[in-house]
Amino acid sequence: MPPLGGMAESVRRMKEKKVIDFHVHPFRESSYNLNLYPGTYEPDLEGMKKQLTEAGITHICGSVLRRERDSQSLQEGFEGLRKLNREALRLQEMLGDFYTPGFHVHPAYVRESCDEIAFMHDQGVCLMGELVHYMHGWGDFSEKNWAEILDVAEQYGMVCSYHTPFDYDMRRMIDAHPGMTFVAAHPGDRQRVAEHMELLKACPNLCLDLSGTGLHRFGMLKRLVEQAGADRLLFGTDYPISNPRMYVQAVYGEEIGEKEREMIFHGNAERILAL
Numbered sequence: 001m002p003p004l005g006g007m008a009e010s011v012r013r014m015k016e017k018k019v020i021d022f023h024v025h026p027f028r029e030s031s032y033n034l035n036l037y038p039g040t041y042e043p044d045l046e047g048m049k050k051q052l053t054e055a056g057i058t059h060i061c062g063s064v065l066r067r068e069r070d071s072q073s074l075q076e077g078f079e080g081l082r083k084l085n086r087e088a089l090r091l092q093e094m095l096g097d098f099y100t101p102g103f104h105v106h107p108a109y110v111r112e113s114c115d116e117i118a119f120m121h122d123q124g125v126c127l128m129g130e131l132v133h134y135m136h137g138w139g140d141f142s143e144k145n146w147a148e149i150l151d152v153a154e155q156y157g158m159v160c161s162y163h164t165p166f167d168y169d170m171r172r173m174i175d176a177h178p179g180m181t182f183v184a185a186h187p188g189d190r191q192r193v194a195e196h197m198e199l200l201k202a203c204p205n206l207c208l209d210l211s212g213t214g215l216h217r218f219g220m221l222k223r224l225v226e227q228a229g230a231d232r233l234l235f236g237t238d239y240p241i242s243n244p245r246m247y248v249q250a251v252y253g254e255e256i257g258e259k260e261r262e263m264i265f266h267g268n269a270e271r272i273l274a275l
Contacts, residue, residue, distance in 0.1 A: 017056060017058075017265060018058050018059075018265065018266045019056050019057045019058050019059075019235060019248060019265045019266060020057075020058065020059045020060075020061065020234075020235060020265065020266040020269040020270070020275070021052065021057045021059070021060045021061065021062075021235060021236055021237050021239065021244065022061045022062070022161075022183070022209045022211070022234040022235060022236040022269050023061070023062055023130065023161070023185055023209050023211035023212075023234075023236030023237060023238050024052070024060040024061065024062040024236075024237065024238075024239045025062055025063065025064060025065050025130075025238070025239070025240065025241075026045075026048060026060060026062065026064060026088075026091050026095070026099060027045075027048060027064065027240070028044065028045040028048075028091065028094070030042055030067075031066055031067060032064055032065065032066055032067070032087070033067065033240055034065055034067060034240055034241050035240040035241065036241055038067070041240065045091075045094060045095070048240070049095065049098060051239075051240075051244065052239060052244055054245075055243075055244035055245040055247075055248050056245070056248045057237075057244055057248065058098075058266075059097070059098060059099070059100070059266075059269075059275070060095075060098060060099050060100070060239075061099070061100040061101075061102060061127055061269065061273065062100075062101075062102050062127075062130060062161075063084065063085075063088060063101070063102035063103060063104060063127075063129060063130055064084045064085075064087045064088045064091065064101075065084065065132065065135060066084070066135075077109065078106060078108075078109040078112040078113070078116075081104040081105070081106055081109075081116075081136065082112075082116065084103075084104055085101075085103040085104060085116065085120070088101035088102065088103060089101060089123060089125075100125075100127060100273060100275065101125055101127065102125075102127040102128065102129050102130060102161060103116065103120050103125060103127070103128060103129075104116075104128075104129070104131065104136065105117065105128060105131070105149055105153075106136055106138060107138050107143045107145035107146050107149065108137075108138060108145070110145050110148055110149060113149045113152075114148070114149060114152045117149075117152050117153050117156050117158060118152075118156065121156045121157075121158075126156075126157055126158055126159055126273060126274070127158070127159050127161060127273060128153055128158045128159065128160050128161065129160055129161030129162055129163075129183075129185075130161045130162065130163055130185050131160070131161065131162045131163060132163045133163060133166070134163075140166045140169045141162070141166055141169045141170050141173050142169050142172075146173060147173070147176070150173055150176075150177050150180070151177070153177075153180060154177045154179055154180040157180075158180065159180070159181045159182075159183060159272055159273060160180060160181070160182045160183065161182075161183040161185060161209070162182065162183070162184060162185065163185050163186070164184050164185060164186050164188065164192070164196075165188070165192065167184050167195060167196060167199050168195065168199065170182065170184070170199075171199065171202070171203070174203045174205060174206055175203065177205070178204075178205055179205075180205060181205055181206075181207065181272045182203070182205060182206050182207070183206075183207045183208070183209055183234060183272075184196060184199070184206065184207070184208050184209070185209050185211055185212065185236070185238075186209075186211055186212035186213055186214065186238070187208060187210060187212075187213065187214030187215065187220060187224070188212075188213055188214050189213065189214070189217075190217070190220075192214075193214060193220055193223070193224065196208050196224075196228075197223075197224065197227050197228050200228040200229075200232050201227075201228065206232070207232050207233065207234055207268065207272065208224070208228070208232060208233055208234070209233075209234040209235070209236035210233060210234065210235055210236050210247070210251075210264070211236030211237050211238035211242065211247075212236075212238045212241070212242065215247055215250045215251075216246070216250065218253070218254075219254075221233075221250070221251065221254040221256065221264075222254050222255055222256055225254075225256050225260050225264075230256070230257075230259075230260035230261075230263045230264055230268075231263055231268060232268075233263070233264045233268065234264065234268050234269050234272075235247070235248075235251060235264050235265050235266075235269070251264060251265065
């Protein structure tokens with residue numbers, strides 16, 4: 001156990017740093033709270049912000065989702081996704097500079113998706129996703145309609161955040177849109193990390209966010225920095241599914257340079273989202 005002085009220094013350092021969480025699913029009511037243990041943590045909007053800021057996070061990015069059991073998106077068609085997107089805009093009004101919203105599109109609704117991209121661009125939003133196939137009833141990025149949607153997204157300068165394990169299905173799409181930044185979510189286990197590293201080496205317009213599974217494996221981040229480069233990595237937690245404090249401390253706990261840590265914590269997100 002570290003000495004008390006060391007723990008105090010860690011807390012002080014955490015509070016002084018800028019930390020952008022690229023992967024949060026914010027909420028203001030329980031139906032949007034994705035915590036896997038309902039009833040354990042059900043904060044209101046201010047409580048959610050307090051949990052994140054006490055973990056050392058100074059800014060959040062990400063889309064609004066419903067709990068799977070409460071999801072109405074499949075029944076409502078694209079209107080269900082539009083409601084999630086409008087909720088994200090409302091949260092931005094309420095949270096101000098603390099939140100950068102993400103939004104959803106869907107390959108079964110090409111015209112609606114392209115119109116939504118144009119609308120969100122007009123609202124100053126450039127983050128498309130996290131796109132989550134299993135929650136919204138589409139297969140993967142090999143579906144032909146994605147090409148048209150991503151063509152429009154590239155024209156509008158969108159950043160596309162997508163749920164893996166679809167990184168290899170994305171290779172063709174990433175190569176076809178060199179002017180667009182893609183962000184794969186969730187490093188995963190050891191084999192998945194190796195696959196991410198190979199794709200990062202092959203695709204200069206691809207980044208990886210550290211949310212979800214993976215960061216708890218000691219040495220994973222150091223290996224990614226060594227082999228893929230710190231400039232390709234974005235800090236993320238997947239809150240409220242994952243504990244944000246653990247993820248912040250995991251980055252502090254890896255033997256990487258302070259310059260690399262700053263890039264991961266905020267520099268890369270600021271660059272690709274023009275924050």
